[in-house]
Amino acid sequence: MTDDKAVTVLGLGAMGSALAGAFLAAGRPVTVWNRTPGKAGELVARGATEVATAEEAVRASGLVVACLWDHRSVHQTLDPVTGALAGRVVVNLTNGTPGQGRELGGWAGEHGFALLDGGIMAVPPMIGGPGAFVLYSGPEEVFTAHRDALDALGESRYVGSDHGMAALYDIALLSAMYGASMGELHAFAMVRSAGVRAAEFAPLLQRWMAMVGGFHERTAELVDSRDYTRDVVSNLGMQAAAYHNLIDAAHEQGVSPELLAPLYPLMLRRTAEGHGHEDNAGLIELLFTRRS
Ligand code: FVH
Incomplete structure (x- = not known):
C-alpha cells in the first residue's frame, strides 16, 4: 500500500533535486533515489526519504518521476525494475x-x-x-489523474496522446532558443572585435530582440498558409543580397561567421528558385527531408 499523494523521484x-524539492514544498511524501548515493542530504533534511535501490524507490509510490x-x-x-x-x-x-518518447511509451x-x-x-x-512550464504527452486520462501532483513543478501543458509530442515541442522550443543564442553570441563577438563591452551593447540587443521576437504569430500565419507572398515588407531577395555583408563584416572584424553561414546558401537557393519576392518565412520549405 502506498500513500496516494506519494511521489518518487529517480x-x-x-x-531531479529541484523536482523533489518542489514536491516536498507541495506537501507530498517524497522518496528519492540516485545512482550515486550522498546527494539527498538537503532533501532528507526537508522530509524526503532516501532509499538505496531503484526498486525500493519505485515500490514507495504510485507516481514515479x-x-x-x-x-x-x-x-x-x-x-x-519493470516488475515493480x-x-x-x-x-x-x-x-x-x-x-x-514513443519507444518508452510502447x-x-x-x-x-x-x-x-x-x-x-x-x-x-x-x-x-510561476515562470516554469512542463510539457507532457501520453494517455490523457493519466495526465488528468496526476495533474494536481505535476502542477507542483510549474504550469503543466498537455500536448497530446502521442508519447513523442512532448519531446517534439521541447526540441522545437530548444531549437529556437539555440538559434537565438547563436545570434546573440555572434553579435557580442562582433562588438567585442571593436573593443565594445557586451554590457554596453546589451540594452540595444535586448530592445532589438524584443522587437524581432514580436513576429512569431505573423510568421506562423505564413507558414500555416504556405503562402509567403502576403503583405511582404522586406522580401527575401533583398535580404539575401544584404546577408553577404554579415559574413564579409565578420571576416573584416576577425570573427568567424560559422554561426551565421548556414542560412546564406538557403537564402540563395530559395531566391534562385524564384521566391525572392516573398517573405523569408518561405525558407521553411527547404528544411524538410521528407514530405511534410
Ligand atoms: N538542468 C537544466 O537546466 C535542464 C533543464 C531542462 C531539462 N534538462 C534535462 O534534465 C535531465 C537531468 O538534468 P540535470 O540538470 O539534473 O543533470 P545532472 O545534474 O547532470 O544529473 C544527471 C542525473 O542523471 C544520473 N545518471 C546519469 N547516468 C545515469 C545512469 N546510467 N543511470 C542512472 N542514473 C544516471 C546522475 O546520477 P549520478 O551521476 O549522480 O550517479 C544524475 O542524477 C537531463 O536529461 C537534462 O537534459 C535539465
Missing part, C-alpha cells in the same frame, strides 16, 4: 527525442505500466515558480 542531479542524464540511463535504471513498475505511472522528464505498455513523457521548459531554480 535522479538527484540539479533538475525519472529525471536522468539521457534515454539510455532511463532504460539502465528502469529495465531491471506494473500498475504504476512513470513520468519521464529526461530530455530526449520524439522517437525515444515499452511501458508492454510491461503493464503507464507512461507520460515530458519536457521541462525551465532551469532548476525556476522549478515550482
